[in-house]
Amino acid sequence: MLRRLRALLPFDRFIVEGESMTPSVSPGERVFVNRAAYWFGPPKAGDLVVLRDPRKPERLLIKRIDEAHGNSFEVAGDNVDASTDSRTFGPVPADLILGKVWFRY
Structure with a gap:
């Protein structure tokens, strides 16, 4: 029952791995993600988002968000030397963006 209820709620939590977003978000930090944030409008430049890797959707x-191109978005890591992002895999379709990071803890 709880598992079903959790699936209906528009929020999720994740633990960050890797250095691509340092110094903004460090490995081991948790982020709280609002999956409903983009139900009524698209992501904006500067938004911190969780998305599916276009090359490996399970990841x-x-x-x-760096910039928008219609229904796709350029994404980048804050630590460009340690980030695999749109420079590697190109623009990301909107349907791969799971939600906006509301806060980290």
Whole structure:
């Protein structure tokens, strides 16, 4: 029952792995993600988002929206030397963006 209820709620939590978003978000930090944030409008430049890796959809990434191109988005890590992002895999379709990071803890 709890598992079903959790699936209906528009929020999720994740633990960050990797250095691609340092210094903004460090490995081991947890992020609280609002999956409903983009139900009524698209992501904006500067938003911190969790998305599916376009090359391996089972893998989740945390990135910042760099710019929008219609229904796709350029994403980038804050630590460009340690980030695999749109420079590697190109623009990300909106349906791969799971939600906006509301806060980290």
